[in-house]
Amino acid sequence: MTAVFTSSNHSGSSASWPYSRSPTGSSAAQRAAQGPLHRYADPHLLPHLTGTRDLRTTERWGRYLSWSLLWALLLVAMAGPRWDATDVRLFHPGNNLLILLDISRSMQVADVTPNRLGRARHEISDLIRKNREARLGLIVFASVPHVISPITEDTQTILNALPAVSSELANPNLQGSRVGAALARAELLLAGLPEDSARSILLISDGDFEEPDLPEQFARLASQGIRIHTLGIGTAEGGLVPGPAGGVIRDLSGEPVRSSLDAVLLARLAEAGAGIHRIADYRDSDSDAILRAVSVLRQPPKSSDERTRVWNERYWIPVVLLMLLLLSRFRAPMRRRSSS
Secondary structure, rough: OOOEEOOOOOOOOOOOOOOOOOOHHHHHHHHHHOOHHOOOOOOHHHHHHOOOOOOOHHHHHHHHHHHHHHHHHHHHHOOEEEEEEEEEEEEEEEEHHHHHHHEEEEHHHOOOOHHHHHHHHHHHHHHHHOOEEEEEEEEOOOOOOOEEEEEOOOOOHHHHHEEEEHHHHHHHHOOOOOHHHHHHHHHHHOOOOOOEEEEEEEEEEOOOOOOOOOOHHHHHHHOOOEEEEEEEOOOOOEEEEOOOOOOOEOOOOOOOOOOOOOOOHHHHHHHHHOEEEEEEEOOOHHHOOOOOOOOOHHOOOOEEEEOOOOOOOHHHHHHHHHHHHHHHHHHHHHHHHHHH
């Protein structure tokens, strides 16, 4: 069978093909390229079939503006808006206590539960919870002292910092405890307090020190009116000192290092510092005794001429608006499901 083709001439006449594309065929091809569903339904019926539809211009702008508003409220809340400040006169209690906490590797010994450092953190928490008359500060030390909090009335700051206090804060290349450097830093912090205020230091440690002149340093501070108390952590039996990377610490001869509570040294240091010595236990008697020794001035807090400005935080206003807008978005899908 011979096919007959008619081609166009130079004058622009159209050619006739047996399988020429009609407009209907072109539309069907476009519809097939859009997806399988377009082969079986007209465009105006597709939203009812798929449950989706193209948003109108007003709807698109509405969603854009609503999400922009949500993000703007979130950013405003994170910025922490505040106004309506109040001037408050400061009060200075007469009693001040600066805690020196040993965080050397020997404080990781688990001869008490959970270990010595964990027990020391509990003791500090008890002191803060029971304290009513003294301002507190905290210095941690091993080879180098670190000031966690100066003397302050905001003891909540110390409570928030306690979980992060660990032996990892100490330099792993420098072993041992240097109480002398911690005492020098404490002396600088206490020197800025009023002379008529009571100044005390509480040393919390296992007594594993190698500084021979410590009693003289304690006596010198006591002569300046700074009383030093000691709180022993650990047991006389002691335990092996764990290493920073697991295992135990060994001495130069390869033997494991064992640490025990040196209560005799701590008691001698407290006597030189005109303070008291206690061993930490699970009762409140040790904390009560230390707080009684610290509260040597019985007069009420002193009012000073210093003032501070207290701002009223208003971050909760954009947070409430943000939650209300989000709540309306959660309710819309629920209404659609209930209506269906």
